[in-house]
Amino acid sequence: MANTFPIRRAGPADSEVITRVHAASWRTTYQGLVEDAFLDEFFDRGLDDRIAARRSQRHDDLTWVAVTPANHVVGYLQTGPTRDLGFPEYPVELYAIYLVKGWQRLGVGRALVRPLAEAVHDSPNRGVLVWALEQNSARDFYESLCAQYLTAEPIRIGRLDFKKCAYGWTDLPGCLGLS
């Protein structure tokens, strides 16, 4: 099913649904870990601002969405230039990949990574970086795609301190069997 799952480039008209998918997935992923008050503030009161911010996002970002046969967006992946200058060997960063809960573990995440792999396929440097919270089982997802653990750094979310872990692919297309 997953390999035939429709993935398409996102356009400006997808800003609202992507923001809502992000909010819903963030809540189910981080509830119990991040303070409820932070989740409420971040997503309920801040949602309109987030939709507006996404509408005006940088043009060098690339976003793909996964859609159901009925054309409902159930997940997205966003990528762009690596923000942290400390990783010159990984010029591209996977900023976000979020699926709504009911569509996880069906191969959709892997299908969403494929266009990113295709996008870096012909680059002289295929390095791709991604960050995940230490407690997030998404780390297993990245490892299942043969990403390598690089380092961890502190991060504050709301009033709590966490660690975020960096993973890197030196050859994402190769990992997906594209070369």
Ligand SMILES: CC(C)(COP(=O)(O)OP(=O)(O)OC[C@H]1O[C@@H](n2cnc3c(N)ncnc32)[C@H](O)[C@@H]1OP(=O)(O)O)[C@@H](O)C(=O)NCCC(=O)NCCS
């Ligand atoms: C992480 C995420 C994008 C993965 O996408 P997905 O469609 O669920 O993953 P896939 O079905 O493509 O998984 C491929 C393989 O990755 C591994 N994997 C994926 N999610 C995993 C998880 N939560 N725990 C352990 N292994 C996982 C498995 O090996 C899986 O193969 P299997 O299902 O045959 O065992 C998705 O689960 C998600 O949106 N999670 C919540 C949001 C999130 O944490 N985003 C990442 C922020 S850093």
